[in-house]
Amino acid sequence: MAPRAATRSLHAQVIEEIGESIVSGALQPGDALPGEAQLATQMAVSRTVLREALKVLAAKGLIETRQKTGMRVRDPRHWNHLDADVLAWRCAAMPTDDFVDKLVEMRAIIEPAAVAAAARRREPAQLEAIGAALEAMEESTTLDEWAVADLHFHEAVLAATNNELLSSLFGVIEAALGTFFVMSARTAKNFKYALPHHRAVYEAIRRRRPNEAAAAMQAMIADSRANMRKGKKSG
Amino acid sequence: MAPRAATRSLHAQVIEEIGESIVSGALQPGDALPGEAQLATQMAVSRTVLREALKVLAAKGLIETRQKTGMRVRDPRHWNHLDADVLAWRCAAMPTDDFVDKLVEMRAIIEPAAVAAAARRREPAQLEAIGAALEAMEESTTLDEWAVADLHFHEAVLAATNNELLSSLFGVIEAALGTFFVMSARTAKNFKYALPHHRAVYEAIRRRRPNEAAAAMQAMIADSRANMRKGKKSG
DNA sequence: AAAACATATTTGTACGACAAATGACAAGTT
DNA sequence: AACTTGTCATTTGTCGTACAAATATGTTTT
Structure with a gap:
């Protein structure tokens, strides 16, 4: 230190x-x-x-x-509760469970809305970027490759919303959540479990179906909740 | 100056x-x-x-x-797009229409989610505060009285979400939007037009019906859209 | 008792000096 | 000629001091 x-x-x-x-x-x-x-x-x-x-x-x-x-x-x-530093400090301190619940609640609100916005306003190049990330996820053979591609996927979706307020919010919430969750052993062995969900989101965005995209994302969140284990990340 | x-x-x-x-x-x-x-x-x-x-x-x-x-x-x-100063500066500068659209999009995402959260987690005292604000709105006889009571209503709902992340976000977005919209002449003369919507929101929160609360808020937003006139506030 | 005043304390602002980092350039080497 | 090394100048980073402005607190005056 x-x-x-x-x-x-x-x-x-x-x-x-x-x-x-x-x-x-x-x-x-x-x-x-x-x-x-x-x-x-x-x-x-x-x-x-x-x-x-x-x-x-x-x-x-x-x-x-x-x-x-x-x-x-x-x-x-x-306080500026949405400030990245403030959030990081709260994560660093021993946070109460209900703080994590609040973060999860924010994600549940934002992510479906974000993919819906992307479905409405994505431009061709942005769709292509999402597709490329999805392809990389499909072809990934290691957990690391998957993680990198997954990050690219989320970033591409974020960019496709064409709303920097939304992506800014998305970014700070995700960063805070990333502090708390690690993949469970079961998930680590079968790290591609979320691929169908990602594909569903991509398809909905490609076809410009906001509602379907939001629904797909909600399903993904619900599924990931069951597969996540709470705990501080080691790194 | x-x-x-x-x-x-x-x-x-x-x-x-x-x-x-x-x-x-x-x-x-x-x-x-x-x-x-x-x-x-x-x-x-x-x-x-x-x-x-x-x-x-x-x-x-x-x-x-x-x-x-x-x-x-x-x-x-x-940039910290959600920083209150940054938003205020964007509002002060001549903003493009699509910036206002982004703000409106954020509101459409947040407000229904906020009232739904309030319906889920409000405590008795918080419900009482919302009710008191609603009563003041009902009994208001001037536009000023209405505006004050309306502000109290929103603040009470915000507090009832028991999620400071949500209320923080709500706050900055509302503050930014307040810069752009003024009541139309028609609305000013009939300033209580939104009262039924507020009552519907209150009732849904009282009965702990998140979905109904969100729906009532969406109806309110849709209605207010038709009654708002875009333009910089004089003050 | 109330009001006006004086004072001490704390933040606000300014200035000058030096430390640390680093891009740019020159010299030297292969 | 290309590359490495080292010096140098410029810019931010840090420090200390001094004074200005505001304002709680206590004091004096009416």
Whole structure:
């Protein structure tokens, strides 16, 4: 850990350290942080660097600063819960089960909607990209090859939605979920189990059938739920 | 404008100025920004303040900085499109029609899902809050009273989802949409036209019927589409 | 008791100096 | 000539100090 921390810039480290403390609950909402001067010496960085970090945290809605009063941890209602860092910090902290449930709920809402949007608005080149990824999945012989092709498939679908808001949301939720789920032993041995689902999604997008695409994705999610095992990823 | 700008902190102004330039397209992805020193004098602020702003913009994914190379505008694919500031800047710039369409698409995905979630997981006190807001809407006699009660209704539903990811998303999308739509003259005169829809949503949540709640919300969205006029708000 | 004022504390802003990284270029080597 | 090596200049990264602006708190005044 130590060498990795050394490579990243100081303010990045400070942002992460304070951000994690807040999101993990070590610092409670309403708590007053030490003054900038004290906090800077405490973390062994200059006030300049500390302030750069604080501004970023304020931009994420985690803290608020007022002159004379100092800094306070804001109520979670004001946090940018969809910020990639905030999500990552929540994943890093020991999250409650219901947080994972919330992520799963988001995926269940977004993914069917995304493939439906792709079915409506995909352009020829984008369909081709999805098809190419699907082909790579079919021809994959190892778990790694499959994983790479699967990632390409999802990215291609994302691009085909032609809605960067949707793909942005999709991206952060998937990244957070990826922290928690690993393939079960059964799935690892039969890693192509989801291929028919992917093909169904592809076909629905090719034929421009939004409803069918959404249904296929819902089936895929339901199936994958049964095949996933919860637990922190080793890597 | 001038007095308002004076009240906000310098870095906030710098963040907004550069952020808008990027999001509006005045600065193209890949473009190199002037060095910190030059940019600071150009904007008449200290390098300290400028850097605080740049760190925030980097956190939003708008720029990336590397030593020796300087700063570059990142590809939009890396932007935090769901960041409240980024969305606000896009709204402030002259947005293309299809951006508004994307926002509307997001709303069509989220709102039915949100009321369905509220129907599944609302707690008694939360239902009561929704009911109180609905009552206020029924008893409102002016457009202002209606607007306030309507806002409370939406906030109460949001809280009742018990999923801060969902409510966070809901919040930023609604805020962005609020920039674009104003009530049409016809709607203003008959501002209670949406009351039956609200009541239907409330009833579905009360009876814990997710599907009915989603359907009622979809009907409400479809109806409001016909009654909204596109255009920038005057305020 | 209430209002006006003074003060101390905390964040906001500015400036100057040096460290670290790194692209560019020159020199040297094969 | 092509490639490697090393120096150098430029740009961001970090630090420390000093002062300005705002504002809670306590004090004085009315």
